[in-house]
Amino acid sequence: MKWRYTLTAVALATAVAWAIQQPLDVIELASEPSVETASSGHSSAAAAGSNLDANNAWVAHFQALHGEADSIAQQLAIYREYHRLINRMVPSSLLDSALQQAYPNRYSALQALFDGLDRYQQWLLQQHKTLIALTELERNARLWQQRHALxxxxxxxxxxxxxxxxxxxRLAVQAELQRLHDTEQPLQQIWFDLQSTLSQPLSQTQGVGTAAMANVFFGLDSVQRQLAAMPADQRQAAIDQARQQMGFSQQRRDWLAQRDQQREQRWQRGLSYMQQRQQLQAAYQGAELQQRLAALQQQVFGHEAATIAKEEQQGFYRYQRPRLYGRN
Incomplete structure (x- = not known):
């Protein structure tokens, strides 16, 4: 078989796999056949008998550990055990012979699987600097691309x-996000809990940038309830403080605060428009209603009037959307 690693390569592969959270499990056994069994004796007949005994011992060893090797989990365990024994100086020829005898009907499939796993480990060695430099999401995407290719x-x-x-x-993150939607905790604690949740190892959201996490934060019902209950000045101060806690620079916070003010003015104008629109709908119908709506849209939105009219023709009313302070 082509299941060959030098000790250095195996050690490097293990280190790389650990660094990218793809561990090569090590199985420690209470007992195993003696390596010396294969080389003991003086005569050729004695040596042949000793080799046969050693081969039978390793056959029994694999079968006792992994049964019929009819599941992928058992086959992966055999792969890990094979390399563990190679590292302990068990002759590969002895192990190959034992595996072929232990699993005659699955030997070809084991060869294909093991060769693929060896190629995967070699790829990890070649790409380890690139992989470690990636975000968690990018790394997972790259790993799965290679896994599917092999x-x-x-x-x-x-x-x-x-x-x-x-x-x-994912389910744990989902449950925690639901808790954060419902919580009455202060904004500072909500951000701390959210950041901890989205930064957990194995989380598919790990590696998400601060801006994306800020969008999640300002999308939480608990955050919006607190912000909506504040006077405008206090609300803006709370948003600025939250962004400072998130790590945004002063320059970035100033720019975002200015955008918040522009959005606030737009929302106030839009909500006023919706009230006037309802009044027109209650008082007029048909062509006259459409003319008055067009005039109102032009008065309130200016050059955006045509866009607003087109949206409403399609059934979309932008100022009936939920207002999310800090986001829209």
Missing amino acids: FGEQARQIWQQELDQHEQQ
């Missing part, structure tokens, strides 16, 4: 445990 649909079976961990983490 294993196709079987990749999901090979890394099912990782997928299960991500799913558990």
Whole structure:
């Protein structure tokens, strides 16, 4: 078989895999066949008998640990055990022979799987600097691209445990976000909890930038309830303080505060328009209503009047959307 790693390569692969959270599990056993069994004895007949005993011992060793190797989990465990034993100086020829005898009907499939896993580990070694420099989301995308290239649909079976961990983490993040929607905690504590949640290892949201997390923060019902209950000046001060806690620079905060004021003016103008629109709808119908609406849109929105009219023809009323302070 082409299941060959030098000790240095295996050590490097293990280090790289650890660094990108793709550990090569190590199985420690209470007992295993002796390596010396294969080389003991003086006569050729004795040596042959000793080799046979050693081969049988390793066959029994693999079968006792991994049964019929009919599941991908067992086959992966055999792969890890094979390399662990190579690192302990067990002759590869002895292990290859034992595996072929232990799993005659699955030996070809094991060869294909193991060769693919070796290529994957070699790719990790070649790409480790690039992978470590990526964000968690980018790294996962790159890893899965390579896994699918090597294993196709079987990749999901090979890394099912990782997928299960991500799913558990996703559900945990979802539950925590729901809690944050409902909480009555102060804004500062909400941000701290949100940042901790979205930065957890294995989270598919890990590596999300500050701006994206700020959008999530200002989208929380609990945050909007508190901001909506504040007077305008106090609300803007709270938003500025939250952005400072998020790590935005003073220059960026000043620019965002100016944009907030522009949005506030636009919303006040839009809400006033909606009230006047309702009054017109109550008083007029047909062509006269349309003429008066067009005049009102021109008066309130100026050059944006045509856009507002087109949106309303399509059933979209932008000032009936939820107002999210700090976002729109």
